[in-house]
Amino acid sequence: MSRVKGREQHIPSHFSQGERFAMKEALKGAIQIPTVSFSPDDINTTAQAEFGEFIRTVFPTIFKTRFIQHEVIGEYSHLFTVQGSDPSLQPYMLMAHSDVVPAPDEGWEVPPFSGLEHDGFIHGRGTLDNKNSLMAILQALELLLIRNYIPRRSFFIALGHDEEVSGQNGAQKISALLQARGVKLAFIVDEGNFILDGFIPYLKKPFAMIAVSEKGAIDLKLQVNMTPGHSSAPPKETSIGILAAAISRLEQTPLPNMFGSGPLKTTLQELANEFPFPANIVLRNLWLFGPLVSRLMERNYITNALVRTTMALTMFNAGVKMNVIPPMAQAIINLRIHPAQTVQEVLELVKNIVADDRVQFHVLTAFDPLPVSPSDHQALGYQLLRQTIQSIFPEVNTVAPGICIGNTDSRHYTNLTTSIYRFNPVYLHPQDFRSIHGINEKISVQAYETQMKFIFEFIQNADTYQEPIPHLHEL
Numbered sequence: 467m468s469r470v471k472g473r474e475q476h477i478p479s480h481f482s483q484g485e486r487f488a489m490k491e492a493l494k495g496a497i498q499i500p501t502v503s504f505s506p507d508d509i510n511t512t513a514q515a516e517f518g519e520f521i522r523t524v525f526p527t528i529f530k531t532r533f534i535q536h537e538v539i540g541e542y543s544h545l546f547t548v549q550g551s552d553p554s555l556q557p558y559m560l561m562a563h564s565d566v567v568p569a570p571d572e573g574w575e576v577p578p579f580s581g582l583e584h585d586g587f588i589h590g591r592g593t594l595d596n597k598n599s600l601m602a603i604l605q606a607l608e609l610l611l612i613r614n615y616i617p618r619r620s621f622f623i624a625l626g627h628d629e630e631v632s633g634q635n636g637a638q639k640i641s642a643l644l645q646a647r648g649v650k651l652a653f654i655v656d657e658g659n660f661i662l663d664g665f666i667p668y669l670k671k672p673f674a675m676i677a678v679s680e681k682g683a684i685d686l687k688l689q690v691n692m693t694p695g696h697s698s699a700p701p702k703e704t705s706i707g708i709l710a711a712a713i714s715r716l717e718q719t720p721l722p723n724m725f726g727s728g729p730l731k732t733t734l735q736e737l738a739n740e741f742p743f744p745a746n747i748v749l750r751n752l753w754l755f756g757p758l759v760s761r762l763m764e765r766n767y768i769t770n771a772l773v774r775t776t777m778a779l780t781m782f783n784a785g786v787k788m789n790v791i792p793p794m795a796q797a798i799i800n801l802r803i804h805p806a807q808t809v810q811e812v813l814e815l816v817k818n819i820v821a822d823d824r825v826q827f828h829v830l831t832a833f834d835p836l837p838v839s840p841s842d843h844q845a846l847g848y849q850l851l852r853q854t855i856q857s858i859f860p861e862v863n864t865v866a867p868g869i870c871i872g873n874t875d876s877r878h879y880t881n882l883t884t885s886i887y888r889f890n891p892v893y894l895h896p897q898d899f900r901s902i903h904g905i906n907e908k909i910s911v912q913a914y915e916t917q918m919k920f921i922f923e924f925i926q927n928a929d930t931y932q933e934p935i936p937h938l939h940e941l
C-alpha cells in the first residue's frame with residue numbers, strides 16, 4: 467500500500483465566482499439569525515430552530531449524501547457522522563458552535579445581526595466566534611461532495627448550540643452519545659487560537675498558535691450578609707463596603723506569575739527565530755532571561771493572561787433601597803486558571819487574599835486546566851494542522867503550540883481523545899480580539915474564503931496514509 471495513497475484523489479481548492487458569491491451570502495444568512503445564548507436556561511430556541519432549517523437549505527448535498535448521518539442532539543445541536551471508506555483509519559472530529567453572546571446595538575457601526583457587507587468585510591455577532599467556523603466546515607464539505615469526494619477516514623462534525631453558556635445540552639450530550647457508541651477519536655479540532663498578528667512587540671511577522679491546552683475556570687460568588695437597618699444611623703461597615711474592600715484587595719493582588727510552567731515556554735522557544743537581535747538570544751536562553759521575559763509579559767493584558775491565573779470581577783449586586791442599610795452584597799468573579807495550577811490551589815490563594823471571615827465563598831462552576839495534547843512529530847492532528855497551515859498560509863513561518871485563554875466546547879470531549887487542538891485558520895489582530903464578545907465583530911470576505919479553503923484541504927489531508935514519521939532513537 468502506498469504511503470501517500472491519500473493524495474491520489476486530491477481535489478484542488480478552486481472555486482467559481484458563483485460558488486464564492488454563494489458562500490459569502492450563506493455566512494451573511496447565518497449571522498442574521500440571532501442565535502443568542504443568555505444563560506443555560508435562556509437561549510433563543512426560535513432562532514436555533516430556524517438555524518437548523520437554514521443549514522438544511524444551504525447545504526442540501528450534505529443532507530442527502532448516503533454516507534453521512536445527521537442527528538439533532540439536545541434539541542438544537544447537530545452531529546454529522548461522515549463514514550469513510552477505510553475503517554482501519556481512526557476517525558477525527560471537527561467542531562464549532564452556532565450560538566453567540568448577546569449584542570446590544572449600542573456602539574456597533576452596523577446592527578450586529580445585519581450580516582452587512584461593507585468594505586470587504588461581513589459584519590456581525592458570530593463572524594469570528596464562531597459561525598465562521600461552523601459555516602466554513604459545512605461549506606467545505608458541501609463543495610467536496612459536489613466534486614464527488616469520498617473520504618477515506620471517517621470524521622464527525624459536532625456543532626454545539628450552547629457553547630457560550632457551558633455546553634451542557636450540546637457538547638456534553640454529543641460526547642456522552644459517542645462514548646456510549648464506543649467511539650475513540652484520533653484528534654479533535656475546535657475554535658480557540660488563531661494566526662496572531664501584532665500581539666507581541668518586535669515580532670513583525672504573524673505566527674500560528676495551535677492551542678494544545680486551555681485554562682481552567684472558576685465562577686466564584688462572594689457574599690456578605692449584614693443586619694439591615696435605617697440609613698440615618700449607619701454601622702461602621704456595611705455589606706457593600708466589606709465586599710468592595712475584599713474585591714479591591716483581589717484586584718490589587720494578582721495571583722502568582724507561573725511563567726516557566728506549561729506550554730508557553732515551548733511557544734516562545736519556537737518563536738525565537740522570528741525575533742530580531744537581541745530578543746532572539748533572550749528567547750533562546752530562557753534559563754537565563756526567564757525572569758525578564760516573564761515581567762515583560764505581565765505588562766500587557768493579553769500576554770499577562772498567558773502567565774497567570776486571572777481574576778475578573780464580572781457582576782456586582784447589592785442594596786434594596788436608597789435609605790436602607792443593605793442586608794446583602796454579592797459579587798461574581800470569573801477566574802481563568804493557569805495550566806500549572808488547580809481549582810483547589812486557586813481557591814486557597816483567593817481566600818487568603820480576601821482574609822475576611824465575613825465574606826462567604828460559593829463555587830458556582832469550576833474545572834481544572836485541560837490536559838496538554840501532544841505536538842510532537844507523531845501527533846497526527848497537530849501535524850495535519852501544521853501541514854495545512856503551511857500550504858494555505860505559506861507566508862506564516864512559525865506554527866507553535868500554546869494555550870487557549872478562553873474555554874471551548876472541546877473540553878467536554880476528553881473522554882474520547884487525548885489530542886484536542888483549538889485553532890481557527892484566520893488572522894487575528896489585537897483589535898479583532900477585542901471584538902470577540904465585544905463590538906464591531908467582523909471578518910473579511912477573503913479571510914472567510916481562506917478559512918473554508920483551509921478546511922477543504924484539511925479534510926483531504928486527513929485522508930492521507932502518510933502517518934507522521936516516528937523519531938529514531940539511538941539504543
Ligand SMILES: CCCCCCCC/C=C\CCCCCCCC(=O)N[C@@H](Cc1ccccc1)C(=O)O
Nearest residue numbers: 629630631632658659660665768769871872873874
Ligand atoms: C505569546 C503569544 C501571545 C498570544 C496572545 C494570545 C491571543 C489570544 C487569542 C485568541 C484567544 C481567543 C479565545 C477565543 C476562544 C474562547 C471561546 C469563548 O468565548 N468561550 C467562552 C465559553 C464559556 C466557557 C465557560 C462558561 C461559559 C462560556 C469563554 O471562555 O468564556
Ligand SMILES: [Zn+2]
Nearest residue numbers: 595596629657
Ligand atoms: Zn466560541
Ligand SMILES: [Zn+2]
Nearest residue numbers: 567595630903
Ligand atoms: Zn465566545
